Structure formats: C-alpha cells, structure tokens
Amino acid sequence: MPITHVDKDATALTMTVVAEFAASVERLWNAYTDPRQIEKFWGPPSWPATFYRHDVYPGGRSQYTMTGPDGERSSGFWEFLAVDPGRSFEVRDGFANEAGEENTDMPSMRMTFVFDSTDAGSRLTTTTYFPSAEALEELIGMGMEDGMREAMSQIDAVLADLASFSAELATEAQILDDTHVRVARVIRGSVEDVWRAHHDADLMKRWLLGPDGWEMTVCDLAASVGDDYRHEWAPVAGGPADGADAFGFVGELLESDAPHREVTTENMIGLEGPGTVNEMTLTPVDGGTLLSIVVTYPSAEVRDIVLATGMTDGMETSYARLESELAHA
Numbered sequence: 001m002p003i004t005h006v007d008k009d010a011t012a013l014t015m016t017v018v019a020e021f022a023a024s025v026e027r028l029w030n031a032y033t034d035p036r037q038i039e040k041f042w043g044p045p046s047w048p049a050t051f052y053r054h055d056v057y058p059g060g061r062s063q064y065t066m067t068g069p070d071g072e073r074s075s076g077f078w079e080f081l082a083v084d085p086g087r088s089f090e091v092r093d094g095f096a097n098e099a100g101e102e103n104t105d106m107p108s109m110r111m112t113f114v115f116d117s118t119d120a121g122s123r124l125t126t127t128t129y130f131p132s133a134e135a136l137e138e139l140i141g142m143g144m145e146d147g148m149r150e151a152m153s154q155i156d157a158v159l160a161d162l163a164s165f166s167a168e169l170a171t172e173a174q175i176l177d178d179t180h181v182r183v184a185r186v187i188r189g190s191v192e193d194v195w196r197a198h199h200d201a202d203l204m205k206r207w208l209l210g211p212d213g214w215e216m217t218v219c220d221l222a223a224s225v226g227d228d229y230r231h232e233w234a235p236v237a238g239g240p241a242d243g244a245d246a247f248g249f250v251g252e253l254l255e256s257d258a259p260h261r262e263v264t265t266e267n268m269i270g271l272e273g274p275g276t277v278n279e280m281t282l283t284p285v286d287g288g289t290l291l292s293i294v295v296t297y298p299s300a301e302v303r304d305i306v307l308a309t310g311m312t313d314g315m316e317t318s319y320a321r322l323e324s325e326l327a328h329a
Helices: 025-033 133-141 144-152 155-160 191-197 201-207 300-307 311-327
Strands: 003-009 014-021 049-054 061-067 073-084 088-096 109-118 121-129 172-175 180-187 214-220 228-235 247-257 261-268 276-285 288-296
Touching: 003 144, 014 144, 014 155, 025 109, 025 121, 025 155, 025 276, 049 276, 049 288, 133 144, 172 311, 180 311, 191 201, 191 276, 191 288, 191 311, 201 214, 201 311, 300 311
Parallel strands: none
Antiparallel strands: 003 014, 014 121, 049 061, 061 073, 073 088, 088 109, 109 121, 172 180, 180 288, 214 228, 228 247, 247 261, 261 276, 276 288
C-alpha cells in the first residue's frame, strides 16, 4: 500500500495524505499528467475513471467520469491553479454533471500535490483544503479517505508499466465511449515545437500528408478564435495514390490557449451532416511531448466508420514525418 500516513485536521480543515513509491519523481509526475495513465488509478477499482480532458497547465482543466459496478456515473473536474513542472500542482477539485459543468450543490475543495525524491524513489504529499467543517465532515463521510486508499493502491502497477506509455509507441486510438475517441502519441520535440508544427503552414505541408503519395495543396489556417480554416490534399502524379480523389476538411477555431490546448470543429468538404469537435492538448513528458486529441463524433456509427478508414495509421505516418522535421530543424 503506497499510503504511509493520513492526517485529518479539523481545526485547519485539511486532510493530508502521504504516499511513497519505488519509482522516480519523473515517472510519478508523468503518471499524474498523462490522461491515459491517471485514469487507471484515479478512481477506486470498482469505480474506474475516464478522463475526457486533462490540461496540466495554469488555467487548464480536467474533466472525468467514474463508472460504478452497476453503471452508476459520477463526474468531477479539476481547475489548475498553479503548476511547477515535475514538482507540484494545485487544483480546485469539484463535482460535475456529465457535460463537465460544476455541480454547485456540492462543495469544491482546493488540493495540492507535491512530488519529492526519496532514497527509495519518490514521495507524493496530497493536501485537501475544505471550505468548511461541514464540507469536511460530508466528504469524509462519503468515503473520500477510503476511496483515495483504494485508488492509490493501483498506482504501483501503472508506474511499473513502462511499455504501455513509451515514446517508442505508434499513434493509438482509444474509444472512451459511444461518441468520444482519444488519439495519443508522444512526439519527440518540445511543446513549443509541436505547437509551431501545427501553426506554420509551410511546415504543415511537409508533414501533414498521411500515407505516401499525397501532397497538401491548401493550408489556410485560422489566426484567431472564431476564424475558419481549410486543408486540402491531392494525390501526387505518378505516385502510389495517383488516381485517387482529392479531399479536404474545413472548420472553425473554437478555443486556443497556446502552446497547450486548441479546440476546432472539422467537416469533410462535400459531405453533408454534422462533423466532429477535436480537442488537442500538448503535455511535456519524458521523451518529448504527449499529443492527445479527444474527438467528439455525432454518433457511434460515424465514429466506427471513421476509425475503419485507417485514420490512426495515416496519423502515425504524419507524426513520424513531424518528428523527422523537428529533428532536422
């Protein structure tokens, strides 16, 4: 059991939990900042979590839903108040509805997570600051301490699993629910470089090509929130895709918080019906930058049709080119 100490202070309205791990601070930090990893231990074993958003930077936000053994669902959020990379972060933690909106009928709490090195590995000190004695009593009574003990008992297995989150892995698509898919890959490069690669038209035309045999003929970027963008591709004459139809996508920039997060709509040119919403988050990790894109589809049917096109393989080919471009920049 990683937890070594729990202290509840009714006067200070705090609960402090200390846990120790036979893993480096860097490895522990990555487990908390990578949505693929934290969702494997944030909820108790009988209430696993799915993270739909996890933006570890000041002003960022996380949204997650835990699902119980009988299908019950409980959602929550974090608002990141401060982040000292590799050392600590502070959040406002609260309850939410399934849309991620705060449930103001329940209290929210301030939480700090402090990561320290030890002779045996690392230590995590989590302190929860309750807004009132009533809130402390209510949340402890709901099983908050027991839930944390159960959840943190799963971390050691995640920390030991290096292969599942290696920078050597190809692009992976993970179905989160009927309409949400998370696409993730570690890109060898800094957050700033990966962000620039998505906002420099000349650079995008060199790497955002999918399978061999295509060229990007139009790369009109959105400069500000509310602007439209347009991307088009055509087969290279005499290449392996020669004879295929040209295609493209249009959309609108909905949110931008450089160099961490961007949200866009996406519709295929000439295709009727609703498109997707794509939420891209860039997070620094060992080996480079974790690029995570959560795609919201209009239906499970559309989701499956798109995944069956080989979308993930095409993205992997593009991201491999991106790494090569960054390596030779």
